[in-house]
Amino acid sequence: MGRWVGDNWCWDFQWRRNMFEWERAEWLEVESRIQNIDLRMGNLDCWEWIVGDDKIYTVKSAYKVLHYQKYGSEQHSLITSVWKLNIPPKGAIVVWQIFMNSLATCDNLLQRNIILPELESICKFCNEETESTSHVLFTCKVSDWLWKKCYNWASVSTVLSALLTQHFGKLPYSNLSAAVSKRWRVIVWCAIMWLLLGKRNNCGFKSQTCDIQLLYVEAQRTVWSWLRMEKNFKYTYMQWVVNSGACISN
Ligand SMILES: [Zn+2]
Known part of the structure; x- marks a missing residue:
């Protein structure tokens, strides 16, 4: 195993047999770690x-x-x-699942060797493309339409990323205050995510259809009710519907 040379410890490993190739890489890793450990005579080992x-x-x-x-x-x-986040726990759970990539969408099930029949693999919103987390939440024509409607609250038309972290980081303007950024990024984004997944489940498991105008009304109501959890957000639902962007910014 090794020996003392003066006050310094020198490792000297001897093996009963030659290593397999796959063991060699692991040994090099161990060796590189123990090289940095400075053993001193008289110091308690722990x-x-x-x-x-x-x-x-x-x-x-x-x-x-x-x-x-x-x-x-x-x-x-x-x-x-x-x-x-100051959002309802049900929303935090959904958003956490999204970031952990643990939603039971077809692409994730496939990675676990669960293959769904073709009919069940189709996106529940558009009934056109194969379902994946990215498609359901970002690129499906239904989701994309809803996101853009919500960004219109800030009177901007924007191109949204299909990548999770970039989509989450997207703000309608670059010079927003921290409080307003938080409303967009935390509350609006999380509420829409929660709504989209709930709607997708209802379409898939309860055979409901997705009416996009109704979806938008639900989005308005959900985001408003989540914003109302902030003590500084006092706007009535009517004020919110008439000018959502101003309510978020003020
Ligand atoms: Zn779709």
Whole structure:
């Protein structure tokens, strides 16, 4: 295993057999890690959790590391921020599922080797294209129409990304105050997401049809009711319907 040379420890590993090729890469990883450990004679040997400043192991810290490795820094901070949003818990759960890419859409089911019959794989909104998370939430002609109607509240026509983080980051203007940005990004975005998924489930499992004008009215009502959870948002539903953009901005 090794020996002391003066006050320094020198590793000297000896193996019972030659390594398989796949073991070699793992060994190089271990070797690179232990090279950085400075063992000193007389110092007490103990376990140390190197993640976090307090060096104490917790399940939460381990979850954080694994989560970070799996989703990357940008996605990780978005996912963890979901639970701090001032939105109804049902909305937070849906948005969290979206960021975790864990919705039971056809593309995600296929990754788990669940193959749906062709008829059930079709988008429940347009009945034209194969369902995927990205299609249902962003690129389907129904979803895209609804997003653009909502962005019209700010009197802008915009091109929206089919990528989750870019879509979430999209604001109608670049110079909005933090409070107004939060309303757009957090409340409007999350409310529309929640509505679209609920509608998609109703179309798929309850055989309801999607009336886009009715969907837009539901979107107006949902976003308004979520904005009303803010104590500074005092507008009545009629004021909201007449000029939604002004209500968000003031
Ligand atoms: Zn569609």
